[in-house]
Amino acid sequence: MIRAKAGGLEIVFSGRPFADAYDDLRGRLAASPDFYRGASATVVLAEVPSADELHLIASTLDGAGIEWDGAYGLDNGAAPLPKREPPRDAVLSDSARSLVADFEGARKDLAGRRQRGERRSPPALVAVPPRTVSAPPAEPAPEVLYHRGTLRGGQSLANVGHIVVVGDVNPGAELVAGGDIVVFGALRGVAHAGAQGDRSARVYALVLEPTQLRIATTIAAGAERTGAPVPEEAFLAETGDRITIAPAGHPPHLKSTAEQS
Amino acid sequence: MKARRIVVTSGKGGVGKTTTTANLGAALAVRGKRVILVDADIGLRNLDLVLGVEKRIVFDLVEVVEGRCQVRQALVRDKRFGESLAILPAAQTRDKTAVTELQFADVVNNLAEMCDYVLIDSPAGIEHGFRNAIAGAAEAIVVTTPEVSAIRDADRVIGKLQERGLPMRLIVNRVRPEMVRNGEMMSVDDVCDILSAELLGIVPDDPEVIDTTNRGVPLVLDPAQRLGAIYTKIARRLEGEMIPFTQLGSGGFFGRLFEALRAG
Amino acid sequence: METQRIVTPPVDAPQLEIHAPPAPVESQKKPKTRGRTIVVTSGKGGVGKTTTTANLGVALAARGARVVMIDADVGLRNLDLVLGLESRVRYHVLDVLEGRVSLADALVRDKRVPTLYLLAAAQDREKDDVATDAMVGLVEQLRDEFDYVLIDSPAGIEMGFKNAIAGADEAIVVCTPEVAAVRDVDRVVGLLGNRINAQLVVNRIRPALVRKGKMLSVEDVNAILRLPLLGVLGDAADVIVSTNRGEPVALDEASATGAAYRAIAARIAGEDVAAPQAAEPDGFMDKLGSFFGGRR
Numbered sequence: 001m002i003r004a005k006a007g008g009l010e011i012v013f014s015g016r017p018f019a020d021a022y023d024d025l026r027g028r029l030a031a032s033p034d035f036y037r038g039a040s041a042t043v044v045l046a047e048v049p050s051a052d053e054l055h056l057i058a059s060t061l062d063g064a065g066i067e068w069d070g071a072y073g074l075d076n077g078a079a080p081l082p083k084r085e086p087p088r089d090a091v092l093s094d095s096a097r098s099l100v101a102d103f104e105g106a107r108k109d110l111a112g113r114r115q116r117g118e119r120r121s122p123p124a125l126v127a128v129p130p131r132t133v134s135a136p137p138a139e140p141a142p143e144v145l146y147h148r149g150t151l152r153g154g155q156s157l158a159n160v161g162h163i164v165v166v167g168d169v170n171p172g173a174e175l176v177a178g179g180d181i182v183v184f185g186a187l188r189g190v191a192h193a194g195a196q197g198d199r200s201a202r203v204y205a206l207v208l209e210p211t212q213l214r215i216a217t218t219i220a221a222g223a224e225r226t227g228a229p230v231p232e233e234a235f236l237a238e239t240g241d242r243i244t245i246a247p248a249g250h251p252p253h254l255k256s257t258a259e260q261s
Numbered sequence: 262m263k264a265r266r267i268v269v270t271s272g273k274g275g276v277g278k279t280t281t282t283a284n285l286g287a288a289l290a291v292r293g294k295r296v297i298l299v300d301a302d303i304g305l306r307n308l309d310l311v312l313g314v315e316k317r318i319v320f321d322l323v324e325v326v327e328g329r330c331q332v333r334q335a336l337v338r339d340k341r342f343g344e345s346l347a348i349l350p351a352a353q354t355r356d357k358t359a360v361t362e363l364q365f366a367d368v369v370n371n372l373a374e375m376c377d378y379v380l381i382d383s384p385a386g387i388e389h390g391f392r393n394a395i396a397g398a399a400e401a402i403v404v405t406t407p408e409v410s411a412i413r414d415a416d417r418v419i420g421k422l423q424e425r426g427l428p429m430r431l432i433v434n435r436v437r438p439e440m441v442r443n444g445e446m447m448s449v450d451d452v453c454d455i456l457s458a459e460l461l462g463i464v465p466d467d468p469e470v471i472d473t474t475n476r477g478v479p480l481v482l483d484p485a486q487r488l489g490a491i492y493t494k495i496a497r498r499l500e501g502e503m504i505p506f507t508q509l510g511s512g513g514f515f516g517r518l519f520e521a522l523r524a525g
Numbered sequence: 526m527e528t529q530r531i532v533t534p535p536v537d538a539p540q541l542e543i544h545a546p547p548a549p550v551e552s553q554k555k556p557k558t559r560g561r562t563i564v565v566t567s568g569k570g571g572v573g574k575t576t577t578t579a580n581l582g583v584a585l586a587a588r589g590a591r592v593v594m595i596d597a598d599v600g601l602r603n604l605d606l607v608l609g610l611e612s613r614v615r616y617h618v619l620d621v622l623e624g625r626v627s628l629a630d631a632l633v634r635d636k637r638v639p640t641l642y643l644l645a646a647a648q649d650r651e652k653d654d655v656a657t658d659a660m661v662g663l664v665e666q667l668r669d670e671f672d673y674v675l676i677d678s679p680a681g682i683e684m685g686f687k688n689a690i691a692g693a694d695e696a697i698v699v700c701t702p703e704v705a706a707v708r709d710v711d712r713v714v715g716l717l718g719n720r721i722n723a724q725l726v727v728n729r730i731r732p733a734l735v736r737k738g739k740m741l742s743v744e745d746v747n748a749i750l751r752l753p754l755l756g757v758l759g760d761a762a763d764v765i766v767s768t769n770r771g772e773p774v775a776l777d778e779a780s781a782t783g784a785a786y787r788a789i790a791a792r793i794a795g796e797d798v799a800a801p802q803a804a805e806p807d808g809f810m811d812k813l814g815s816f817f818g819g820r821r
Contacts, residue, residue: 150751152715153708154304156354170711170749171315172353188749211316221316272601274570274680279705304682305568305712307705353712357683385570385680387600388652409769410575410603417601417648437762445766468731468760472739475704 002028002036009041009066013057022056029064037065044250143256144179151175151189160196162254171211180204182251186229190214199236202252208232213243264297264373267380267499268398268427272414274385276406277434277464280474282382283311285402287479288489288496290345295376297336298348299369301394302384303359306351313477314339314348323352326364332371341482347376357389362396369397387421395422401429402461407436407447412455419456430461432495437466449506462495463506464488560591560668563675563793564693564721568709570680572701573728573758576768578677579607580775580783581697584790586641587775590672593632593642595664597689598679599655602646609771610635610643617647622659628666637776642671652685664692682716690716696723697755702730702741707749714750725752726789729760756789758782 002025003010013021029036043057061067145159146166153172157163162179173189175181178196180203187205192214194201199216207229210222215236220243233248269282279302286296300308303323309315320335336347349372352359372379383394395401401422405415415431422429433449440446449463467488473480480489494504565578578594586592595618596604605611616631621644628644635641644667647654667674678689690696696717700710717723727743734740743757761782767774774783775790791798 153711154354155715168751172708172712174354212318219319273603274572276571305709307708310705310708386652386683386685388681388683388685390681390683408765410606413603413606414601440762440765445762446769468734469739471703472734475741 002041009036009039010044011041011061012044022060025057026060029060033064038067039065040067144254145177150185153189164254169205177201180252180254182254201235203234204231204248204251206231208234208245215243218243264295264376264379266369266373266397266399267378267402268301268383268394268400269380269402269404270383270391270394270418270422271385271404271411272387272416272418273405273411276404276411277432278385278404279307279311279382280470281402281404281432281434281464282380283308283474284480284488284492285495285499286346286378286380287312287339287342287481288492289378289499290339290342291481291493292496292500294345294378296346296378296380297372297376298346299372299379299381299397300348300351301365301381301390301397303351303390304353304356305384306353308348308382309337309350311474311477312339312348312479314350315477318350321350321352322365322368323355323359325349325368326360332368333375341479357384357393360393362393365393366396387418391418391421395425395427398427401427402432403429403456403458404432404434405452405456406434407441407449407452412447412452415456419458429458431456431458432462432464433460434464435466436463460506461498462491464491464495560671561673561695562664562668562693563673563695563697564597564678564690565675565697565699566678566686566689566713566717567699567706568680568682568686568713569701569706572699572706573726573764574680574699575603575607575677576764576773577697577699577726577728577786578675579604579768580773580786581790581793582608582641582643582673582675583635583638583773583775584787585673585675585793586635586638587787588790588794589640590794591640591642591670592673592675593644593667593671594675594677595644595667596646596677597655597660597685598677599646599650599652599685600648601679602648604677605633605643605645606771607768608635608643608773610645611771614643614645617645618663619647619650619654622655622663628663652679652683652688655684655688657688657691660688661692682713686713686716690721693721696721697726698723698750698752699726699728700746700750701728702735702743702746704741707741707746711749714752723752724755725750726756726758727754728758730757731760755792756785758785 003012011025041061143161145157145161145163147157147163148166150168150170151157151165151173152170156174156176157165158176160178162181163175163177164182164184165175166184168185169175169183169187169189169191171188175183175189175191176195177193178198179193180201181191181193183191183205185205186207187203187210189210190212191203191210193203194216195214197216201215203210203213203215208231209225209229212222213220213234215234218236218241223245231248232245233252234243234245236242237244269278269285271278282298286298290296298308298312300306300322302308306321309318314337317337320330322335324330325332325335332349335349337350338344339346339348349368369379369381379397381394381397384390403415403419403422405411419429431453433452436449437446441448449460453460465488469486470480470488473483473486480486480492483489498504565574565581567574575598582592582594594604594608596602597618598604599619602617605614610633613633615633616626618631620626621628621631631644633643633645635643664674664676674692676689676693679685698710698714700706714723725747727746730743731740735742743754747754759782761780763777763780764774764782767777767780774780775786777783788798
């Protein structure tokens with residue numbers, strides 16, 4: 001259950017009781033104490049772990065010199081997530097539904113204005129606001145913008161590619177990505193994935209409680225949460241006009257620009 | 262007919278400007294007026310929160326000023342009030358230097374073509390954000406509490422309003438009648454005398470108001486809230502009706518009442 | 526145009542005293558180490574910054590520390606009022622910065638607590654009149670003479686706020702249990718950046734309302750803010766009376782709020798006082814975050 005992946009190690013805890021997986025990990029690390037030293041690892045869990053479980057994992061990895069990069073939830077079928085639900089439409093309240101209708105109106109307005117050749121069509125619905133995304137020509141924009149630490153209200157991150165945050169995104173903070181957005185923490189601010197029009201973009205978070213989600217030109221107000229949080233992912237439904245939220249398998253495979261057609 | 266453009270300000274922070282703007286706007290909307298609320302507190306926006314529309318913001322004041330959207334697209338309508346209440350939110354990720362006084366005044370004038378009332382929620386203080394907020398206004402409502410530091414700040418702000426020739430009226434917020442009776446708090450009469458200001462409204466202290474602002478429920482919509490009726494009265498007074506001030510149980514109100522009737 | 530002067534007579538009006546300037550600061554005993562510089566701020570107005578600055582100043586000085594409080598709210602000064610020293614203020618920060626008077630002349634010593642000093646703000650000036658590096662220079666000068674330099678920040682995040690935090694190494698962030706306050710405070714914590722160590726004081730908690738679910742709890746507040754908790758204060762009526770009268774509650778042995786401020790002062794001074802009312806934030810991200818070494 002220690003797998004080598006492109007970005008580092010993957011340590012899988014899901015699929016069996018925590019105690020067993022933990023003992024197994026300890027055993028492996030004890031057998032080859034320095035083999036993994038200096039490596040970085042992501043940990044795959046079935047559900048949000050308890051404080052004690054986290055502490056055990058952390059101290060064990062620390063002792064073996066392994067840097068812990070991230071964690072995500074995985075349901076491999078053998079141990080279903082405790083609250084498995086079929087993928088459901090984002091719970092759009094009445095106000096959010098009419099919000100979509102409002103934006104529909106805005107899009108028609110936009111289309112109409114473009115047709116009439118008006119210059120001042122607001123780019124915000126289609127492209128990322130110019131203030132942040134275009135990288136200086138000297139350096140290529142990073143494919144993935146990593147940020148460690150909590151993003152506070154009023155702070156924002158933008159990237160033409162993907163964004164990965166290891167930390168919380170507080171209400172009032174904003175993420176704008178041309179690609180996907182992955183938050184190893186609580187996403188409570190505004191996240192805009194596929195900001196340049198990529199409708200396949202996804203938003204993933206360990207705790208998905210955003211103020212607002214945007215994928216390409218579709219916008220949804222954050223829904224009320226019930227129950228304990230599980231890692232979740234948001235994406236555009238087939239029909240294209242709704243943002244769907246489902247308990248997450250794993251974080252999206254972040255497509256590199258080389259892979260995109 | 263162009264709208265009345267009113268800035269709600271105070272000097273002192275935390276006396277209830279945003280709560281007043283939201284609730285007064287809601288009360289006017291319930292009475293059939295078309296109201297647009299403008300949050301001038303760029304970087305520390307709260308009006309959207311207090312109204313409960315924070316999840317529906319797409320564009321904001323700064324994007325309007327920078328021409329990245331039309332002002333109509335930035336307006337967030339509060340569905341609970343049909344077409345009568347909308348808000349132009351502030352930006353959160355910018356600061357107040359993003360907008361000049363002239364730009365702000367332009368936006369407000371633009372809005373004034375679309376409604377009956379533009380209420381501008383001013384930030385605390387007397388810095389750039391405050392100057393922007395008053396730049397768009399033709400009248401002012403000064404909110405204060407019956408505490409010395411609030412009154413001192415209100416006094417400073419009134420001075421600034423007078424420099425600009427803005428007529429103003431006063432709302433005294435968070436009055437605790439039992440403390441006034443015990444001599445532990447100034448009476449509303451004292452406040453008005455010190456500030457030489459005409460009274461628009463008296464709002465008693467109610468710790469449960471915080472819950473309504475947390476939940477984004479304007480008081481006029483919640484029948485359990487008696488303060489809703491008070492904001493309705495303030496709205497009517499704003500419209501020109503002569504409404505007596507609520508007898509809050511502290512002395513000296515009848516004198517005030519007659520004065521108010523004379524003032525109109 | 527005549528500006529109105531607001532004079533609020535305290536309940537027992539003291540005799541008018543001749544203000545004797547304090548002894549030149551240089552001749553007094555210097556602390557062995559440089560003083561700590563702490564800004565008290567919040568973003569949101571009206572949460573209790575000035576009251577907290579005043580009471581912590583009093584409480585720290587009552588323990589024997591040499592404390593100077595600076596009112597950074599140019600144009601809307603209130604620290605002097607809350608302390609009851611408004612009638613003794615002759616000069617202000619800008620008089621010092623613009624070279625009209627010496628620092629020693631401008632400092633007002635509090636007769637109730639002899640090691641407590643106030644540097645008032647100007648009432649008839651603007652915050653833009655203060656240059657940030659002048660402010661930093663002043664704070665640097667003061668920390669050589671005092672154990673604590675407390676800076677009372679204005680509300681907002683504009684120039685006044687930036688000047689207030691410029692000279693500080695530490696911050697006490699004051700927040701009330703309201704969603705709007707938490708949002709503003711979060712913004713400010715973000716603006717404080719890596720340089721300044723911040724701790725949280727939650728003010729105006731009403732446990733009964735929290736129990737009824739009508740008020741945020743300290744845990745709710747710190748689930749977003751994720752700051753070390755320095756103290757929790759209730760919402761007692763005696764604070765309003767005391768600020769109106771200019772008698773900080775920290776002077777009042779019988780006041781529960783005063784006791785809370787004294788406990789916070791003890792914690793600031795490094796004492797291991799009984800844990801603050803609320804437990805540590807225990808959100809998932811907090812556990813995760815500490816393993817990643819993510820900064821709060």
